[in-house]
Amino acid sequence: xxxxxxxxxxxxxxxxxxxxxxxxxxxxxxxxxxxxxxxxxxxxxxxxxxxxxxxxxxxxxxxxxxxxxxxxxxxxxxxxxxxxxxxxxxxxxxxxxxxxxxxxxxxxxxxxxxxxxxxxxxxxxxxxxxxxxxxxxxxxxxxxxxxxxxxxxxxxxxxxxxxxxxxxxxxxxxxxxxxxxxxxxxxxxxxxxxxxxxxxxxxxxxxxxxxxxxxxxxxxxxxxxxxxxxxxxxxxxxxxxxxxxxxxxxxxxxxxxxxxxxxxxxxxxxxxxxxxxxxxxxxxxxxxxx
Amino acid sequence: xxxxxxxxxxxxxxxxxxxxxxxxxxxxxxxxxxxxxxxxxxxxxxxxxxxxxxxxxxxxxxxxxxxxxxxxxxxxxxxxxxxxxxxxxxxxxxxxxxxxxxxxxxxxxxxxxxxxxxxxxxxxxxxxxxxxxxxxxxxxxxxxxxxxxxxxxxxxxxxxxxxxxxxxxxxxxxxxxxxxxxxxxxxxxxxxxxxxxxxxxxxxxxxxxxxxxxxxxxxxxxxxxxxxxxxxxxxxxxxxxxxxxxxxxxxxxxxxxxxxxxxxxxxxxxxxxxxxxxxxxxxxxxxxxxxxxxxxxxxxxxxxxxxxxxxxxxxxxxxxxxxxxxxxxxxxxxxxxxxxxxxxxxxxxxxxxxxxxxxxx
Numbered sequence: 135x136x137x138x139x140x141x142x143x144x145x146x147x148x149x150x151x152x153x154x155x156x157x158x159x160x161x162x163x164x165x166x167x168x169x170x171x172x173x174x175x176x177x178x179x180x181x182x183x184x185x186x187x188x189x190x191x192x193x194x195x196x197x198x199x200x201x202x203x204x205x206x207x208x209x210x211x212x213x214x215x216x217x218x219x220x221x222x223x224x225x226x227x228x229x230x231x232x233x234x235x236x237x238x239x240x241x242x243x244x245x246x247x248x249x250x251x252x253x254x255x256x257x258x259x260x261x262x263x264x265x266x267x268x269x270x271x272x273x274x275x276x277x278x279x280x281x282x283x284x285x286x287x288x289x290x291x292x293x294x295x296x297x298x299x300x301x302x303x304x305x306x307x308x309x310x311x312x313x314x315x316x317x318x319x320x321x322x323x324x325x326x327x328x329x330x331x332x333x334x335x336x337x338x339x340x341x342x343x344x345x346x347x348x349x350x351x352x353x354x355x356x357x358x359x360x361x362x363x364x365x366x367x368x369x370x371x372x373x374x375x376x377x378x379x380x381x382x383x384x385x386x387x388x389x390x391x392x393x394x395x396x397x398x399x400x401x402x403x404x405x406x407x408x409x410x411x412x413x414x415x416x417x418x419x420x421x422x423x424x
Numbered sequence: 425x426x427x428x429x430x431x432x433x434x435x436x437x438x439x440x441x442x443x444x445x446x447x448x449x450x451x452x453x454x455x456x457x458x459x460x461x462x463x464x465x466x467x468x469x470x471x472x473x474x475x476x477x478x479x480x481x482x483x484x485x486x487x488x489x490x491x492x493x494x495x496x497x498x499x500x501x502x503x504x505x506x507x508x509x510x511x512x513x514x515x516x517x518x519x520x521x522x523x524x525x526x527x528x529x530x531x532x533x534x535x536x537x538x539x540x541x542x543x544x545x546x547x548x549x550x551x552x553x554x555x556x557x558x559x560x561x562x563x564x565x566x567x568x569x570x571x572x573x574x575x576x577x578x579x580x581x582x583x584x585x586x587x588x589x590x591x592x593x594x595x596x597x598x599x600x601x602x603x604x605x606x607x608x609x610x611x612x613x614x615x616x617x618x619x620x621x622x623x624x625x626x627x628x629x630x631x632x633x634x635x636x637x638x639x640x641x642x643x644x645x646x647x648x649x650x651x652x653x654x655x656x657x658x659x660x661x662x663x664x665x666x667x668x669x670x671x672x673x674x675x676x677x678x679x680x681x682x683x684x685x686x687x688x689x690x691x692x693x694x695x696x697x698x699x700x701x702x703x704x705x706x707x708x709x710x711x712x713x714x715x716x717x718x719x720x721x722x723x724x725x726x727x728x729x730x731x732x733x734x735x736x737x738x739x740x741x742x743x744x745x746x747x748x749x750x751x752x753x754x755x756x757x758x759x760x761x762x763x764x765x766x767x768x769x770x771x772x773x774x775x776x777x778x779x780x781x782x783x784x785x
Contacts, residue, residue, distance in 0.1 A: 218671055223593055250673030260664040264686040274672035277682050324668070331672055 169194040180224035186394035199376035202386030207395030216252035217245040253333035259320035261312035268308040274331035298326035318349020536759025549718035561720035565729035572639035581650025589658040608648040616644040617709025635724035641709035653695025690779035697772035707733035
């Protein structure tokens with residue numbers, strides 16, 4: 135816990151907010167709950183209008199899944215939630231995204247500080263090849279310039295690896311290269327790396343699509359545990375997975391060929407999968423989609 | 425439906441309708457046999473009936489390059505014959521390319537090895553007339569000037585490459601820089617030498633000779649090589665790793681320093697080592713800017729220095745009387761230069777081996 139306050143203090147905007155939020159939440163919740171409010175969001179890559187008019191409220195401390203056909207802008211939308219889409223040249227957005235009331239796209243917002251609070255797990259496991267398992271977990275903390283004492287480093291590494299259900303498998307070889315793990319273990323290593331910097335939101339971009347069913351199941355269990363502490367948004371192509379892990383579901387679709395993607399319907403997962411309002415949602419989740 | 429279906433064909437008459445998978449082939453080692461025949465034929469023509477060596481080799485080669493495909497066509501068919509023809513041509517090209525390499529190695533080793541004595545490495549040419557003397561001064565000159573070159577061009581080249589890959593992208597400035605670097609790659613070394621000389625004349629007056637001027641000339645030659653090889657290596661770093669770092673809230677410069685550069689380290693070091701190997705043998709720019717001397721000079725900023733390539737050149741061009749010891753020393757210096765380059769290449773290999781990211785457990 136003391137480590138967390140040390141980390142948070144290095145980010146001034148959060149430090150002030152964390153104290154007030156914790157007081158409001160009371161002792162029941164260990165972490166401040168952070169929801170994301172997206173209002174009329176348009177995303178462009180250069181001249182290409184990728185996503186149009188998304189309005190979506192993402193609940194705190196829950197799992198929201200985003201489903202939809204390929205190319206409908208799911209990943210683009212997800213990346214716009216921690217300003218990762220800006221890595222691509224020419225990318226820009228219109229509309230507002232509010233994370234816990236703070237405008238993500240207000241002038242003067244530093245994307246680097248945003249990403250320390252809103253972590254991301256990618257489709258393909260991408261541990262740093264030059265680093266050991268332990269260094270990979272600590273990469274986010276160390277690369278942000280925080281000097282760690284050995285016992286602090288050990289604490290964070292163990293806590294994060296336990297959080298990612300990987301500790302028992304790697305505790306005897308923490309100094310081996312991270313790239314030597316299996317695909318599923320690498321992905322859990324990446325999750326450990328993401329939660330080591332203690333974000334409030336975790337974005338997952340098809341985290342299981344490169345994994346076998348057993349590793350997938352391990353990660354789905356992990357998502358179920360993580361949602362107590364994190365707000366999770368997951369993009370997935372796997373409808374069963376969306377039904378299994380998420381509380382809320384948002385269905386994205388293309389308005390037509392060459393048209394931008396848009397949000398068709400969102401709501402509680404049980405409703406979307408049993409009794410959707412929109413016929414195209416039903417067509418997609420039942421597999422009748424063209 | 426089932427009643428009108430034709431009876432299933434009997435198993436026995438099925439093979440008769442299948443095409444055979446077998447095709448006649450030449451014996452397995454027929455390519456090797458062709459080579460042996462060519463060698464035997466060539467030696468027979470050369471030694472037996474006294475044909476000159478080159479026509480004899482050409483005759484032997486012609487027999488194989490025509491004979492083997494024709495034989496193959498008769499036995500194996502068109503595709504295999506063509507395959508054999510191309511194989512013979514490619515192998516011949518390889519052999520042709522090996523001739524100058526082996527010839528150089530052999531000549532330099534034969535003439536240079538006898539010269540390599542402890543004295544050769546520990547004496548300069550100061551007050552040496554005729555026999556004796558060594559390349560102590562030239563080795564130091566080459567090492568110092570090359571080191572100064574690396575100190576200048578590695579940061580310059582590496583930072584340029586980082587700009588091009590990490591910041592420039594496809595922007596106009598980056599495109600211009602890429603173009604200029606390409607132009608720079610094509611600068612003749614003598615022009616680089618003249619540039620450095622002219623530059624130092626501006627500050628020190630005509631007739632200036634100093635090691636640092638040579639290093640500047642070599643920097644002009646080495647920097648574009650470093651930029652190009654480093655750029656390639658940085659581009660090989662997967663974008664996913666950069667994204668992974670960004671997603672952790674790591675600033676861009678730290679991502680470059682802590683993630684991109686370590687991942688590309690092996691390639692970067694290899695490229696730099698090869699760039700050093702490329703400029704260490706330059707003669708013309710050093711001849712103009714640094715000159716040659718018989719004494720050992722450790723000061724890059726004062727006066728002439730000897731370097732291995734220029735030492736080799738001047739030992740051959742003005743050997744003195746008698747010329748034999750000087751020419752022998754030139755071979756020795758050439759061999760030492762070659763050994764240095766070889767060691768640098770080996771170091772580059774070792775660096776690649778030890779620095780590259782290991783995914784073995």
